[in-house]
Amino acid sequence: MARIVVTGGAGFIGYHVTRALLARGDEATVIDDFSDGPYPRAEKVRNEGDLLSAFSGARVVRACVTDRAAMAPLIDGAEAVVHLAGLAGVRPSFGDPVRYARVNVEGTAVVQELARQRGVERFLFASSSSIYGNATPLPAREDAPAVVPESPYAASKRSAELVASAICRNAPEMRCAALRFFTVYGARQRPEMAITRFMRAALAGRPVTIFGDGSMRRDFTYVDDIVRGVLAALDASAPPGFRAYNLGSGAPIDLRGLVEAIGAAAGVALQVERAPVPLGDVDATFADITRARTELAWTPRVSLHEGLLAVREWVTDHP
Numbered sequence: 597m598a599r600i601v602v603t604g605g606a607g608f609i610g611y612h613v614t615r616a617l618l619a620r621g622d623e624a625t626v627i628d629d630f631s632d633g634p635y636p637r638a639e640k641v642r643n644e645g646d647l648l649s650a651f652s653g654a655r656v657v658r659a660c661v662t663d664r665a666a667m668a669p670l671i672d673g674a675e676a677v678v679h680l681a682g683l684a685g686v687r688p689s690f691g692d693p694v695r696y697a698r699v700n701v702e703g704t705a706v707v708q709e710l711a712r713q714r715g716v717e718r719f720l721f722a723s724s725s726s727i728y729g730n731a732t733p734l735p736a737r738e739d740a741p742a743v744v745p746e747s748p749y750a751a752s753k754r755s756a757e758l759v760a761s762a763i764c765r766n767a768p769e770m771r772c773a774a775l776r777f778f779t780v781y782g783a784r785q786r787p788e789m790a791i792t793r794f795m796r797a798a799l800a801g802r803p804v805t806i807f808g809d810g811s812m813r814r815d816f817t818y819v820d821d822i823v824r825g826v827l828a829a830l831d832a833s834a835p836p837g838f839r840a841y842n843l844g845s846g847a848p849i850d851l852r853g854l855v856e857a858i859g860a861a862a863g864v865a866l867q868v869e870r871a872p873v874p875l876g877d878v879d880a881t882f883a884d885i886t887r888a889r890t891e892l893a894w895t896p897r898v899s900l901h902e903g904l905l906a907v908r909e910w911v912t913d914h915p
């Protein structure tokens with residue numbers, strides 16, 4: 597049993613990671629500020645309630661990751677920190693780039709530096725496929741340059757990585773992994789994300805809106821696969837230092853294909869409306885997952901169809 601701090605544990609991915617840690621017997625403390633963005637706080641309160649009622653040992657603390665004084669005692673005694681707190685979302689990041697930079701860059705530096713000062717050996721944090729922008733050759737490899745972010749969100753995630761890798765130079769014992777998640781979906785997905793919105797529309801008989809001509813591709817990755825990747829990175833006997841890992845399905849699909857797949861899972865033919873491609877959205881994401889396969893013995897297992905059936909069930913049960 598290890599004592600693990602999970603920041604952002606009331607959010608979508610954080611909920612699933614915390615649940616998996618508690619289920620395998622680890623002691624997990626969630627730190628989350630329950631902020632009202634980019635989606636309503638009520639969803640996070642629901643996740644918190646579900647964790648607390650399922651696991652008597654679950655602990656949830658309300659704190660902001662940029663608040664060093666509040667965070668310091670919470671990191672004391674931790675054996676590992678899984679830092680998933682952050683402001684997600686490409687499009688909303690244009691509306692408040694300063695807040696994105698503060699939470700995602702400064703917040704990550706605050707948490708990692710507190711962990712370093714306390715000799716915490718394992719620090720994992722959420723990065724993103726968006727850091728690759730449109731300039732990186734696909735499938736994107738972790739060692740490819742990622743220097744042309746298309747949004748403040750992407751820039752904040754890449755900046756957080758650069759700061760983290762520099763902090764590691766002063767932390768010879770720390771094993772630090774930047775986990776580059778590729779469009780994660782599943783039960784409890786952030787409600788503004790495409791798959792959950794499309795599934796709700798499909799089941800309600802409403803049209804869905806797709807951007808551009810529908811040729812935009814995304815490497816959709818089921819949340820259970822992401823959880824296994826996070827645990828694999830946590831448990832890996834990696835050498836100290838900074839290392840980035842792509843966690844993606846490695847099987848991108850375009851938006852037209854996604855709409856068809858959602859229609860198949862929902863058992864309806866979706867009506868499609870079109871809108872211009874929003875600022876900041878990249879043309880395609882496509883993970884090269886060789887590194888995670890070889891170093892973490894991780895491989896995604898859940899097909900898009902299986903994952904969409906699980907989303908349908910969740911959406912049906914949570915109208």
Ligand SMILES: NC(=O)c1ccc[n+]([C@@H]2O[C@H](COP(=O)([O-])OP(=O)(O)OC[C@H]3O[C@@H](n4cnc5c(N)ncnc54)[C@H](O)[C@@H]3O)[C@@H](O)[C@H]2O)c1
Binds near residue numbers: 604627
């Ligand atoms: N979902 C995806 O497809 C995806 C893809 C790539 C990267 N990521 C990253 O993974 C992480 C989790 O994403 P998610 O989809 O679960 O998003 P989410 O918004 O559901 O979870 C993030 C959590 O962090 C919390 N948080 C935000 N600001 C905070 C602060 N200042 N202090 C403490 N807590 C704070 C939020 O309240 C929320 O519960 C984020 O860092 C996100 O950027 C997600």
